[in-house]
Amino acid sequence: MAGAATDHPLLGREIVGRIGALGAISETPENLTRIFLSPQHRAAAELLLSWMESAGMRAHLDAIGNVCGRYEGDRPGLPCLMLGSHYDTVRDAGKWDGPLGLVTAISCVADLNRRGRRLPFAIEVVGFADEEGVRFASTLLGSRAIAGTFDEAALGSRDEAGITMHQALSQFGLDPAHIGAAARARRELHGYVELHIEQGPVLEGLNLPVGVVTAISGATRLAVRLVGMAGHAGTVPMALRRDALAGAAECIVEIEEFCRTDPDGLVGTVGYIHAMPGATNVIPGQVSFTIDIRAAADAPRKLAVTDIVRQIETIAKRRKLTLQVDVTHENRTVPCAPWLKRQVAEAVAAEGYRVFELPSGAGHDGMAMIDIADVAMVFVRCRGGISHNPAEHVEEADADAGARVLLRLIENFLPRTGEAKAS
């Protein structure tokens, strides 16, 4: 089955070329940085709109700065299968995180258009203006506007230069009062499908170019503070110490062990730690650290958080350390819709690849889109699992594999109602 795509031209080359062109639109030439409502946002939007139009789509910039293209079905005004990803970047980013899904979707539509193929539903491609949330405090601004869940209060938030989002939108030529007009209704969408680089090493480890996403993992972030007693590193015998860092170290080892032995693929990370006073010759009296716990379902994540907090409490109590634990962030899990995920899996299989399902540990626009549509995702392998880094890389063959899967999905797509009828 691996040769199944020989009936249409390879899309990988076009995709890689366009990724390069988009990647050149950056705040600084050395480090790819393309921030919400910047001149580079504008330049990238113009390029994307032109590609959409060449692909036979009607294209426009919406009120938040998303690029939106529509390819009509076999008659005008049909509900759409929505495809998309974001085209903003983190600072010092890779070229693929976001743009791959967007460019691939445009290339797929262009291929249909070249062949004059119309389907019994429309296709819409959206390039979300801000998923990373680099400029202002909030993330998913583009997809939230489309989902109708954009928080108007965010318009007052300021970037590092003190410019409010309201001012930045106006300067960009958008009317903040019209953001509501970007919102779409559930009845307009059959579903939302996003192709994205994995940003992890799992597919590479399995030697698979693509994977089927089961869910966008929910996340709980905790801030932990342990307070013991600072003391002289030479004068306090081990038995009399209340060393906050030794306590934190025990917690970190326990958290790792708990997640490592979890059968459901839980991941837990302590990414930040600060020990005070932080001198070589002083026993740390106070330590702060963070915990990030993710799982592909909410119930096991919440259970894990409870168990981990209980373990930390036990450690703190035994060591006579004062403990404070705060939940600083909580994201529900966004499960991919089984009926839509099955169609993705069928497309993967039809292209001759082993169907491998995995959760997305990273957040994506689907987290906002779930409010107006069923969601599915296709992952494409990236080298070393590296992302948010200039070393981020996707092989042309894998970009092509992703495009073939997406195209196959589109051409074979059965809206849920249609599917219900067929069964």
Added chain:
Amino acid sequence: MAGAATDHPLLGREIVGRIGALGAISETPENLTRIFLSPQHRAAAELLLSWMESAGMRAHLDAIGNVCGRYEGDRPGLPCLMLGSHYDTVRDAGKWDGPLGLVTAISCVADLNRRGRRLPFAIEVVGFADEEGVRFASTLLGSRAIAGTFDEAALGSRDEAGITMHQALSQFGLDPAHIGAAARARRELHGYVELHIEQGPVLEGLNLPVGVVTAISGATRLAVRLVGMAGHAGTVPMALRRDALAGAAECIVEIEEFCRTDPDGLVGTVGYIHAMPGATNVIPGQVSFTIDIRAAADAPRKLAVTDIVRQIETIAKRRKLTLQVDVTHENRTVPCAPWLKRQVAEAVAAEGYRVFELPSGAGHDGMAMIDIADVAMVFVRCRGGISHNPAEHVEEADADAGARVLLRLIENFLPRTGEAKAS
């Protein structure tokens, strides 16, 4: 025997009063800070010289800024029993660290002088000008000058304001070319005895006002760097991680366990840790931390360092982390001379206290004095073991107990040669 000291007035009150007077001589009124070659150094020296003179001593400031007082024996020019401690402080210091030993020694001599008591040896009291090493990079400047081991290269070192030690000495009115003249010869000293606050919680835990020091512990400091692979906290499964912080945490737990179960009172501290990049949602790719290992003898400390480094190597290897370990500092152990320590113990017992021996985990001027004299130390209990902190505190009764022990030691003191004759 607890009432044995009733034949002379209580010295504790005088000592506490003088500690208060010295503690008021500070760079800022809120936080006690008295730095080498500052105006406060000058003011404190003048006060100390006046107390020495009232105690019947001939007193002078030497070429490095030490205050030196001499109380002749039953004939002039006899070798001395040298007593002392330092009168510089850390920033935001307590009043007792250093001054207690110095003020107690002066009060003891004053007591002898009031009674017209002359001994078959001289007594010298030295207030060392810089033990803490706050102003310039090097510590023990005062005692090194007396021991003849002052490093002339230190004169070129600069304080935070860019002033060299050479300039600071000149501005203070001292001649840097004459520092050599502060050096004393071994034949001039019978020994060096220092009374100091414990700076640890051991005596308090045992409800003892004083303790007999066995040695000034040697210390080895290590800088450890672990390098793994940074990654997304959501997308890298636990089994594929090379988390440098989880590795460091395992090392810290092992170091604590190793020292905790050591039968010889080894202490080990990780006081500083830094995880990079240090973001909540990123697996740390690199961690640096320090290790401070101290023991009352060199051989077990060196053995422990070797064992701990081997354990860290094992952890790093198993976790596929790159390891770098550097020794950043090493201090030999300074054992207290058995003959002199025995006389301290006899004085403690004679004052009715249980003789309890403990090492000094903190550094003291004896580390320099060992080069020209046998050394012994008396520890006085301090509240909560707290030091280098405004909360540092000694009860008047304990200051008095320390003074009685020191006075008893002086009055019963047998120089080593004399002791050898007696045995």
